[in-house]
Amino acid sequence: MAFSRNQSLFFILTLVLAVLLVNWLQPKEIDMNVSQTRTIVVGGGLAGLSAAHTLIQHGAQVLLLDKKPSLGGNSMKASSGINGAGTEAQSSLGVSDTVEAFTADTTSSAGQLARPDLIHALTSNSAESLSWLSSNFSIDLSLVSLLGGHSVARTHRGRGPPPGFAITSALMKKLDTLPAAEVIKSAHVVRLLEANGRVTGVEYETNGETTSVQANAVIIATGGYAADYAPSGLLAKYRPDLLGLPTTNGDHATGDGHRLASSLHASLIDMDEIQVHPTGFVDPKDEGAKTKFLAAEALRGVGALLVDADGKRFVDEMERRDNVTKAMQEIIEQGKGPIRLLLNADAEKELKSHCDFYVSKGLMKRYENAADFAKDTGVPNAALIQTLAEHNKYASGELKDPFGKIHFHNGQFSPDGVLLASWVVPVVHYTMGGIHTDASARVLSAEGKPIPGLYAAGEVIGGVHGKNRLGGSSLLEAVVFGRLAGAAAAEAK
Ligand SMILES: Cc1cc2nc3c(=O)[nH]c(=O)nc-3n(C[C@H](O)[C@H](O)[C@H](O)COP(=O)(O)OP(=O)(O)OC[C@H]3O[C@@H](n4cnc5c(N)ncnc54)[C@H](O)[C@@H]3O)c2cc1C
Structure with a gap:
């Protein structure tokens, strides 16, 4: 069968386009001029960054890939x-x-x-x-x-x-x-490359394109x-x-x-x-949010108390995370939530930048005294004042804390003094x-x-x-x- 000149041209052009398309769809191979010591780091958080700097201190070249548009x-x-x-x-x-x-x-x-x-x-x-x-x-x-x-x-x-x-x-x-160091952001690593039982590089996707890179490790x-x-x-x-x-x-x-x-x-x-951290902030403007700000562990470190809806403490706040979480979950199951984290002015002073940030985000509220807090939240004032008075005695060593607390920091709470308060719940935090x-x-x-x-x-x-x-x-x-x-x-x- 004979083809016209135009038909032949069309056929050749289609063939060329098809070859180009197939080639374009293939994962790209980057010849990175792999030296003996070119290493790929996948992830640009603190672990990846520490690894990258150490590699460079040892004289290596680094390619750091992170799937997000910014590192951290x-x-x-x-x-x-x-x-x-x-x-x-x-x-x-x-x-x-x-x-x-x-x-x-x-x-x-x-x-x-x-x-x-x-x-x-x-x-x-x-x-x-x-x-x-x-x-x-x-x-x-x-x-x-x-x-x-x-x-x-x-x-x-x-x-x-x-x-x-x-x-x-x-x-x-x-x-x-x-x-x-070369850093590529928005580079989602999807595959490890391997040859003869050894890892030889990675494949990553960026802007819909797949790229393969080779490395020594x-x-x-x-x-x-x-x-x-x-x-x-x-x-x-x-x-x-x-x-x-x-x-x-x-x-x-x-x-x-x-x-x-x-x-x-x-x-x-x-x-x-999986670690469930005891204190994630509930944002009153978005109570059901799946992602929550962490109420830093340092808050309990500087002397925060945890109280239930009746204004009572229920745990040694300085216990390990798993034990505090367990105690909080029991309180919530018993219908005695919400649980609030309370700081006095001394603790606020010690963790000033944290507290200012939480207050500015609406995650922590500053009250002039215990009565103001009780009025705003419905926590019974008399019970709260009793809790604070008892805690003062445990902190001064006059009485022994029934929950076994021995580390007290900024431990004196006055019912007439400033209180910073937040609603906190357990949150999935670390694997x-x-x-x-x-x-x-x-x-x-x-x-x-x-x-x-x-x-x-x-x-x-x-x-x-x-x-x-x-x-x-x-x-x-x-x-x-x-x-x-x-x-x-x-x-x-
Ligand atoms: C709110 C909060 C507070 C915390 N406070 C403390 C604290 O005070 N002290 C403490 O010791 N620990 C704390 N932790 C825990 C600690 O921050 C983390 O466990 C630690 O930083 C993890 O570091 P990393 O480098 O392993 O991971 P990350 O810092 O999470 O970094 C991982 C990186 O890998 C990238 N990545 C993931 N998948 C891919 C992929 N397929 N391709 C390319 N890139 C990818 C991500 O985009 C990310 O940038 C806290 C954690 C949270 C969430």
Whole structure:
């Protein structure tokens, strides 16, 4: 059959277009001029940033990918501080602390799921990691407070902005100035590439395009899954009982790294261990909001009380998060909610920037005295005054607290003094479970063997905190394991 000239031209043109289209749809291969030490970091929260800086300090090139239009993740939201034992700040404040004491507190909090190797990595690297932050990024960590579950004051923050923001933004800013770092935002990593049992790169999607990049190693630092509420999500799979609770986490926290690692048969551990934080703020303008602001642990650290609708205390406010949450849930189940968190003027002064922020957001209200608070909320004034008077006696040592409270800070409440009050509820906050790594941040397979070329750090890893994470230990985990992963990946061949 003979074709006319026009028909032939049309045929050739169609063929060329089809070839171009198929080519365009193929994942792009980027030849990044991969050197022996080019490493990909997936996730730009504190763990990813710590890993990236450490890699560069070891002479490596870094490609950092984050699925969101800006870096920072949940790390930017952290409001209480970062733990360290035996730090300069502690010694200048006269706080005596040791790695052994921090290890003992962490082990006790982790319960029967305590893993000594991971706990040791966390605690023994803590002071050095804090001084790494201060000396490399000029971060102020000079204030130290005591949080629930700790035997001494070891949670550090500075005088300026909240600690998560202060730390994470300092690392972000510096990374921007380093030629060895390339950062691509809105780059959603969807696949790990592998050849001969070794991780060789990733595939990511950005603006509807898929791109493959090669590297000598990949560090997963994608955070946890405390916002993975999808019907097929990790909360539904491991803890369906929590689906009804709100979360403090950003919408990026959907367990992507867990799925990426599992696709290469990495082992996931403790996945049903999820921390419900006792105090998420209920915003009176949007009571049912699924995402809630966290009422920082530091509020209880500076002496906040928790009272029920009858104006009565029901727990040692300085107890561990899991125990405070349990007590609150019992109160709510008994119909004695809402639960309110109360601060006096001394505590307000100590946590001034936090309180100003919460008041400006309408999450905390300032009352001139207890009677004003009682009138506004319906809490019986007489019962509240009695609660405050009793607490004063426990704080002064005149009587023993029936709930076992021994750490009192700003413990004297006058019924005629200022009260700051917030409505608080338990919130899904942190996922203790995650990718199984060894104490050098190498990802382990189901057989317990390191998967060559694959590392993980931050909330995405599992097992560091066992059954319960202590306040301040997650920022620390991000820095410690980020640095361990960076150092180990820099050596990867
Ligand atoms: C409100 C709040 C307050 C907190 N306060 C404290 C505190 O005071 N002290 C403390 O120790 N801990 C605190 N925590 C916990 C702590 O902030 C986090 O656990 C920690 O910051 C996690 O760091 P990360 O780097 O592992 O993850 P994140 O900081 O969450 O970062 C993960 C990053 O990975 C990116 N990512 C995810 N999936 C992909 C993908 N597929 N491709 C590319 N990028 C991806 C995300 O966009 C994100 O930027 C708090 C948490 C919250 C929510």
